[in-house]
Amino acid sequence: MLGNRVTLKDVAKRAGVHPSTASRALNSASGRTSERTVQRVMQAAAALGYEPDQLARSLKTKQTFLVGVAVPDLLNAVFPAVVRGLEAVLGEAGYIVILANTDGDTARERASVRAMTARQVDGLILMTSQLRSSLVNELAGLQIPLVLIGRVVDGIAMPAVAGDDAAGVFDAVDHLAGLGHSRIAHIAGPQDTSTGRDRYHGYLAGLRERGLELDPSLVVVAQAYDEISGARACRELLGWTRDFTAIAAASDGIAFGCFDALAEAELVIPRDVSVAGFGGLPSSLRTGPPLTTVAFPYAEIGRLGGELLLAAILGENVPREVVRLKGQLVVRGSTGPPVSQTDVSTA
Amino acid sequence: MLGNRVTLKDVAKRAGVHPSTASRALNSASGRTSERTVQRVMQAAAALGYEPDQLARSLKTKQTFLVGVAVPDLLNAVFPAVVRGLEAVLGEAGYIVILANTDGDTARERASVRAMTARQVDGLILMTSQLRSSLVNELAGLQIPLVLIGRVVDGIAMPAVAGDDAAGVFDAVDHLAGLGHSRIAHIAGPQDTSTGRDRYHGYLAGLRERGLELDPSLVVVAQAYDEISGARACRELLGWTRDFTAIAAASDGIAFGCFDALAEAELVIPRDVSVAGFGGLPSSLRTGPPLTTVAFPYAEIGRLGGELLLAAILGENVPREVVRLKGQLVVRGSTGPPVSQTDVSTA
DNA sequence: ATGAAAGCGCTAACAG
C-alpha cells in the first residue's frame, strides 16, 4: 500500500558500502565504524530520505517500543487524563501508545489485549480489570511487563498505581457526617471492580468512624461510573426512600447523575440533599452548585504507571504491589449542613 | 523480552506438515487446503496456544492494521469523543489505534507522525493541523491514506470531516442578536487553525446578518481552546472594555473560562453578560448556569472519519474534500436578553 | 494439495 519506500539496501548502495555497514553506521551504538563511512552513509540516508522500517527492525531486535493501553471508557474524563500522563512519560522514552477502549466488556478487553500482544507490544497498561480477572492471570503467566492502573485484581499481585479509593470515600463521608448528616446514602460503583468495592468499603469505614449505622436501603450500586448510570441508581434510591440528607457518590460522574435525578424529584442541592463526588474532574468545579469532591491527581497516576512500566520493560524488579495516591477533599457548594425538618416547615 | 513464543514452525511440526502448509491452513483464504490438514493444524495451533506474530506477517504483507491518530489535547473532551468514534469503527474492521498527543506543538506532531509511519501504519488521522501545514503537504506526497478531522489545511485538498464551524458561531451570534444584544464580543480560537479562523468568520457573518458593526475591541484571540486560555482572553477583554452584553466563545472550554473571568469581575451570567459556547460538551449541561452552546456530534465525526480512512485504505477513491456536519444550537440558561442600563439602575 | 525456496527489511554474529 505504501509507495516504494527507500530501504537500507538503497542507502548502502548509494554510499557504496554493504547494508550491514550502513546499519552500523546509522545505529552508532552497535559497533565502531569509521568516521568517513558514517558520514557517507548519513548523507546517503538524508539524500534519499531514508526512514528505517521499525517493523523489520522489531522483528529482529524483539523490541517494538510499543505499549498497549486499555481503558474502560474514554468518555469518562478520568481516563484521558491518565492516558495523557502515560503518553507523556512513555513518549519521552521513545515508546508509542496503542489505545483500546473496552467499554467494560471483558470480551473486548481480551480481544484488544490479544491484538496488542500479537503486535508484540513491549508492555501493557490495563485500566479495565475486573476484580477477578482470568486475563490478568494469564498475562502474569506470560512474561510481558504489565502495570495495572486504577483497578487492581484480587488474589494476584501485580505492579499497580491507583488512587486511595477507600480513604477518598471515607473522607467524603467523614465530611458529610461532620456537617451533621446521619442519613448518608452511597451510590456505589460496579462491585466487580476493585474501585467499586474499595469505595464502598470506604463508605462503611466512614459510617463506622462516626458511629453511624449502615442502612442497606441507602446503598445502591450503579452499573457504571457515568452520569446515566448514576442518575438511574439515584432514581432507584429515591424510589425506595427519601429518608436521607446526603449522598456520597462513588464518582463525579455518578454525582452528576444524582444532580439530574434529584432535580427531577424537585430536591434542591444542598438544601434538601448534600452530594459529594469522587474524582475531582475539572467539570466538577463549575456545576451549579459546584461539586464537593475528593480530587485525585490522575495525570500523575498515569505518569507513575508509565514509569513503573518503563522500569519493568528495562528488566528492573518492580514490586508487585499497589502504589496508592491519596486524594484531597475539596469542599464546595454541593454539600452543607442538613436542614432539620422543623427548619423546612418554617421556611 | 517476550518469553519463548510458539511459532508457526512449532505448529507445523506438531501437525506434521510444512510451515507453509500450516500458514495456508490457518489463513483459509490464501489457497485450498485439505479439510483434514486444516483440522490438524488448527488443533495443533490451539494445543500450543499459537498466536501469529503480526509483526512478521506485516513485514511480508505490507499491511499492519495499524492506524495512527494524532490529537492536539486529550484533556479537551472533544477529542476523546472523536477518538472513541474512530476507535469503534476501526476496531470493528480489525484495525488498532496508535495515539499521540501533540499539545499543539508542530515539532511533536512531526515526531509523532514519523514514529507512526516508521511503524508502517496503514493510515493516518490528524486532528492537529495548522492552517499552513508543511507536514500535511509532505504526507500528501507520500501515498499514505490520510484523513483530517476537525481541522483542515489551506491550499491542499484532503479528505476531511469537521463540524460546520462558521455556521455554528453564526447561529450563536444570531441567537444572541435575536435576544436583543448588539454589543457581542467574540473570544476567538487560535488563528493559525482552520477552526479558529472559520469560527471567527462565522462571528463576522452573524454580525453582518444582523446589521451589527464589527468593533475590533470586542474580539480577543485565545491561545488555545481550553478554559485557562479562555479565562485569560476574557480578562484581557474586560481590561479593554465593559461595553458589551454578550460573548460568543469559540469553544465550550473558552466559555467556561469566561465564566471564571466574569465571576472575578463580579459580573453575573446572564444578567450582566450572556455567554454562548461552541461544542456541546456534556459538562456544558450542568454548569451554573447551564451553557447555551452549539452542540456537535463528535463521536459521529470520529466514526465518519474512520469510515473515510477505511475506504481510503481499501483503495477506494475518497473525495479530497471536507465533509461538514452541522451543529445544533442548544439554548440554556447562560444567555438571555440584555438588561438595559435603566433597568439595572432601578434594580 | 503440499513441500521447497525465497524474501519482506533489518540486525548481529563471525570472519577477515
Place this chain on the structure above:
DNA sequence: CTGTTAGCGCTTTCAT
C-alpha cells in the same frame, strides 16, 4: 573497520 552469512516469523510464488 567492513563484508559475508544467517535469520527474526511469516507468506507466497513455484514446482511437484
